[in-house]
Amino acid sequence: MRVTADDKAGIARWRQIADSLRLDIAEGRLAGRLPGETQFAERFGVNRHTVRRALATLSEEGLLTATRGRGTFAAPRPSRIVYPVGSQSRFSENIGAASREPGGTMIASAREMASAELAEAFGCRANATVIRLELLRVADGAPLIVSTIWFEEARLAGIIPAYAEAGSLTGALTKLGFSGQRRLWTKVAAIPADPRDAEHLHCALSTPLIATTSLTVTAAGEPLQYARSRFLGSRVELVFDHTGEPV
Amino acid sequence: MRVTADDKAGIARWRQIADSLRLDIAEGRLAGRLPGETQFAERFGVNRHTVRRALATLSEEGLLTATRGRGTFAAPRPSRIVYPVGSQSRFSENIGAASREPGGTMIASAREMASAELAEAFGCRANATVIRLELLRVADGAPLIVSTIWFEEARLAGIIPAYAEAGSLTGALTKLGFSGQRRLWTKVAAIPADPRDAEHLHCALSTPLIATTSLTVTAAGEPLQYARSRFLGSRVELVFDHTGEPV
């Protein structure tokens, strides 16, 4: 089979244009009144209808409003939520500090065997039982983060009911007698959204996500929780403050 | 115009399948011998030819090798490069420590007016002159990072020739009499690759990138460099170590 090594193959021209314009709007390069459909068509080297198909999708997404005779206008772009990450990170504090109502729901919870990765982080046997908690975190009424959090059952058997009652992780841990815990490290990667995450975050497949993996320990330094969070790349920005780090 | 709000609209079925399989291979869910084309066709609910079109592209990308009569086999997946980020981050040290030959080339350099964002970071006038340096960083022979770095001209007039001579940023700064600089903070976002970055990083448009923005200051605490780097999400993982942070 003859296959050209073309990046854009298999993606309709109108889709490419829509994606390009969506990015331009998100980055603020396109705002207010947009150029006419005819101008766009010429700029992209396509027929006017192809541009119209692209604009129609963006209009459907609420990024654009077009009026016959007047023109097409870009909606004002929302700013990124700033999310500080450090040894003391907590979801509710972070989002709360940015004066947006936080929220979260438990998507799922399960007991399972520790994977090799997890066993290493917890310093336990590979077949030890762990508790997995899946949370969906919301800000401004739209989903922002999907978190998968693991706990050692031996240490945190009652975490699920405690969370259900307290409504927050920090609260649940306090209820179980843990305080003064801190985050040891955070790993960050960029990944395309998989079908499950795309559904929860209400975004398209392959949308760029920030994937963080982190280990939190007790005040005494014992492993407490291992978490993997996926942040909607378009709505959030993580901030790491290095002041205070050893030189 | 009637437009359904469908995520996958405008993306050919074979492309969606190719993207899905590419992710499966990258995450290790698919390895060694793959299911037959007929099985894939049934699993995805499409014709065998559509699957073949998807496999053909992955084969073109070197992720697959198919042999008539034998079957189709996934290439072994490369591991992510671990990139520690902290107050002392330097590119050559990081990649060097992972025992991979580092490398870098200057893509471009220019003098320009400070943007509002930049002026705030540097604490200077908005129309002050800054020097912009664009670097492409390579590991294992493949591009990994595109960095845009700004310096205040008033403080670092000779940075371009110094870099050209020293071959590294740290070396260039030493040559200009700066040492003991440290990174104050790092912001992290996930963005789709734009046309320029996609070209440099040799990746498809809209590939997830990690975008970091950081401020480095002199030993005395004065702003030294403001940098915006784009990391290829599929090949790298950033690690932030919070030990030593104030509690």
Place this chain on the structure above:
DNA sequence: AGTAGTTGTCTATACAAATAAACAAATAAA
């Protein structure tokens, strides 16, 4: 040698996407 299972190739058909050329309908400004 034979057989089951695999990838590779071919032809034909139906549907979506993109192009082309006009024209209608609304708006803004002269």
Place this chain on the structure above:
DNA sequence: TTTATTTGTTTATTTGTATAGACAACTACT
């Protein structure tokens, strides 16, 4: 009001995408 500009609609044609069925070529195993 008139004019130019803009988005919206229609019809027709061409190119790409997906399906269907059949068969060839090759491999691994019995």
